[in-house]
Every structure is written in C-alpha cells, then in structure tokens.
Amino acid sequence: xxxxxxxxxxxxxxxxxxxxxxxxxxxxxxxxxxxxxxxxxxxxxxxxxxxxxxxxxxxxxxxxxxxxxxxxxxxxxxxxxxxxxxxxxxxxxxxxxxxxxxxxxxxxxxxxxxxxxxxxxxxxxxxxxxxxxxxxxxxxxxxxxxxxxxxxxxxxxxxxxxxxxxxxxxxxxxxxxxxxxxxxxxxxxxxxxxxxxxxxxxxxxxxxxxxxxxxxxxxxxxxxxxxxxxxxxxxxxxxxxxxxxxxxxxxxxxxxxxxxxxxxxxxxxxxxxxxxxxxxxxxxxxxxxxxxxxxxxxxxxxxxxxxxxxxxxxxxxxxxxxxxxxxxxxxxxxxxxxxxxxxxxxxxxxxxxxxxxxxxxxxxxxxxxxxxxxxxxxxxxxxxxxxxxxxxx
Numbered sequence: 001x002x003x004x005x006x007x008x009x010x011x012x013x014x015x016x017x018x019x020x021x022x023x024x025x026x027x028x029x030x031x032x033x034x035x036x037x038x039x040x041x042x043x044x045x046x047x048x049x050x051x052x053x054x055x056x057x058x059x060x061x062x063x064x065x066x067x068x069x070x071x072x073x074x075x076x077x078x079x080x081x082x083x084x085x086x087x088x089x090x091x092x093x094x095x096x097x098x099x100x101x102x103x104x105x106x107x108x109x110x111x112x113x114x115x116x117x118x119x120x121x122x123x124x125x126x127x128x129x130x131x132x133x134x135x136x137x138x139x140x141x142x143x144x145x146x147x148x149x150x151x152x153x154x155x156x157x158x159x160x161x162x163x164x165x166x167x168x169x170x171x172x173x174x175x176x177x178x179x180x181x182x183x184x185x186x187x188x189x190x191x192x193x194x195x196x197x198x199x200x201x202x203x204x205x206x207x208x209x210x211x212x213x214x215x216x217x218x219x220x221x222x223x224x225x226x227x228x229x230x231x232x233x234x235x236x237x238x239x240x241x242x243x244x245x246x247x248x249x250x251x252x253x254x255x256x257x258x259x260x261x262x263x264x265x266x267x268x269x270x271x272x273x274x275x276x277x278x279x280x281x282x283x284x285x286x287x288x289x290x291x292x293x294x295x296x297x298x299x300x301x302x303x304x305x306x307x308x309x310x311x312x313x314x315x316x317x318x319x320x321x322x323x324x325x326x327x328x329x330x331x332x333x334x335x336x337x338x339x340x341x342x343x344x345x346x347x348x349x350x351x352x353x354x355x356x357x358x359x360x361x362x363x364x365x366x367x368x369x370x371x372x373x374x375x376x377x378x379x380x381x382x383x384x385x386x387x388x389x390x391x392x393x
C-alpha cells in the first residue's frame with residue numbers, strides 16, 4: 001500500500017480526526033451487532049497509547065441531512081467508553097462553536113465523538129466548507145472507515161484536501177488482505193460470486209475473470225447464466241436483458257482458460273415461501289412453474305471439492321435465499337467448507353459476511369471485510385475515493 005498509515009506519523013499531543021464506520025444496527029436503544037465497533041478498537045487504542053487527542057466521527061443510518069435523534073451516536077459513544085474503560089465525550093452537534101471549543105480543550109489521551117455526520121446535507125455532497133470545518137478541528141486525519149471508502153464525502157475524502165491524511169489499521173488491513181487476494185494470490189485462486197442479480201456484479205465478474213483460476217457462480221445470478229446455456233428456468237429469477245452478457249462472460253472464461261462453474265443441480269420450490277414444497281432437480285430440468293431458490297446437493301459437493309483444493313478463496317454473495325431457512329443450506333454449506341479449508345479465505349462484506357456470522361464461523365475465516373459496497377468496488381478494480389484521498393507514502 002503506497003499510502004501513509006498511522007505508524008508513519010508522530011501522534012503525541014496532536015489532535016486527530018478519525019473517520020470510523022460506526023453504522024451499526026440498533027434495536028430498542030441497544031447495539032445488536034458490534035463487529036464494526038470492535039474492528040475500530042485497535043486504531044483507538046493505538047492513538048490512546050501514543051497520547052493523541054482523539055476526535056471520532058461516523059455516520060449512522062440514513063438521516064438524509066436532517067437531525068434525527070433516534071440516529072444519534074450517543075449509544076455508540078457509551079459503548080466505546082465501556083469497551084476501553086475511558087469516557088468518550090459526546091459533542092452536542094457535528095460542527096459549530098461548542099464542538100470547536102471541546103476539540104480545543106482536549107488533553108492528551110482524551111476522546112470526543114462528533115454527532116452523526118450525515119445530520120448535515122454537506123456531508124454526502126462532499127461540501128468543501130464542511131470538509132474545511134472538519135479539518136480545522138485537528139492536525140491529522142485518519143480514515144478507518146472502509147465501509148464508506150467508496151464514497152467521496154466531506155468526512156471521508158473532502159477533509160483530506162486540507163490536512164495530512166493517513167490510513168487507520170482497519171483500512172490498512174482491508175487493502176492488504178483484499179489486495180493480495182486479488183493481485184498477488186497464492187494459487188489456485190477461486191472466487192465464489194453469488195447474490196440475486198448479475199447486474200449488481202458485472203464489474204466484479206469481468207475483473208475476476210482476468211485473475212482467477214476458477215469462478216464459481218451461485219445464487220439468483222446463476223439462473224441467468226444457466227438460461228444463457230439454453231436451459232429452461234421455469235419461474236426462476238432470470239435477467240433476460242443480461243443473457244447475452246452471460247454468454248459473453250462464459251466465452252471469455254473459455255478463452256482465458258478459467259473454469260466457470262455453475263450449479264449442476266438446484267433446489268427448486270413452487271412458491272417464494274419458506275414453507276413451499278421443494279425438490280432437487282438437475283439444472284436443465286427446472287419444472288414449469290417452479291423456481292430455483294438455492295443450489296442443490298450435487299452442486300454443493302462439486303463446489304466443495306474446488307474450495308478444498310484452493311489456496312485462496314474470495315467469496316461475495318449468497319448461494320440462495322439464505323434469509324429463509326429452507327433455502328440457506330447452500331450458503332451455510334459454503335461457509336462450512338471455507339471454515340474447514342486450509343487456504344486463505346476472504347469474505348467480501350454484505351450478505352456473505354452476515355451468513356458467516358450467523359453460522360458462527362467468523363473466527364475460522366482469514367478475513368471478513370467490513371465494507372459491503374466498498375469491498376465489491378475494490379474487487380471490481382475501482383479506486384476508492386476514501387483511499388485515493390490519503391497522503392502518499
């Protein structure tokens with residue numbers, strides 16, 4: 001990584017503006033998943049050890065530029081205080097005289113938290129005046145919010161124009177893990193791409209065809225590829241306007257000597273309903289009126305053999321409608337196989353990360369990305385504005 005990181009700068013006595021991703025699920029005033037908060041702790045602890053004066057910033061939910069008390073970061077500030085055994089002072093707003101005064105009076109090793117940055121419309125518009133306002137609070141900017149690194153906002157990219165900007169430990173780890181997996185992998189490199197639609201993952205598939213040894217395609221998007229092979233797919237979700245593209249991608253795979261694996265059998269149901277009657281059928285024999293909602297047992301076994309022999313596996317997207325228990329076997333099966341494999345396993349955020357967490361297998365993965373959209377764009381080979389804006393090493 002050719003960007004400056006936390007370890008490249010002197011932090012003692014410096015005011016440090018840290019953009020975190022504390023966009024956590026909250027129910028009845030309680031945080032229900034602390035993964036992102038725990039992911040931020042190494043950076044916070046390092047800053048404390050090095051006697052920095054810390055200003056934490058994040059968004060939460062989608063307040064769309066308005067102050068919404070139910071999306072206040074107070075609950076997050078309280079939880080961090082408990083986890084680090086040190087008070088996190090809560091600012092009354094995002095920017096303003098009171099906030100500037102709080103920042104000025106911070107002592108070494110003290111922490112404050114700004115209110116939800118998306119309470120201001122200028123945040124998502126990457127408003128330069130707001131970015132300057134953020135920069136005026138501090139001496140150094142640390143971006144550790146990988147989950148929003150693909151967005152050019154005032155607190156992720158704009159601020160970096162006005163102040164020295166470095167990567168926090170979480171962003172550094174994400175770029176290292178995802179970067180090595182895609183650009184300098186231990187081979188064979190296998191990518192498993194799932195999810196409902198081809199249209200969401202075209203860029204990822206096109207980029208990975210250039211890099212992988214085997215590409216496994218599951219989930220709803222596999223239906224479109226199977227349709228491209230001329231199979232009748234019944235009532236399954238098929239993107240008719242993407243069938244030609246799927247044909248082209250299959251051709252590309254053949255030309256580049258990349259094996260594109262599609263499910264050889266499917267779990268089909270009469271209705272999009274957990275209690276619907278189901279059966280497992282070969283992929284080219286989906287009954288009229290039925291729909292594919294998961295990969296079949298034979299497909300799971302075939303995918304498993306490839307995963308077991310891989311040295312690096314990158315996984316993004318579920319194999320079926322895993323929110324319904326009867327169509328979750330394929331997705332959880334992949335999670336189990338990755339947990340057992342000896343290779344490097346990288347899970348790219350979003351639904352796949354949720355599935356791994358739900359299966360209780362998170363500890364067994366080499367790396368689970370904290371950014372759904374960001375990891376997807378990284379796997380597409382796009383530059384991320386929040387990373388691009390950091391100071392070069």
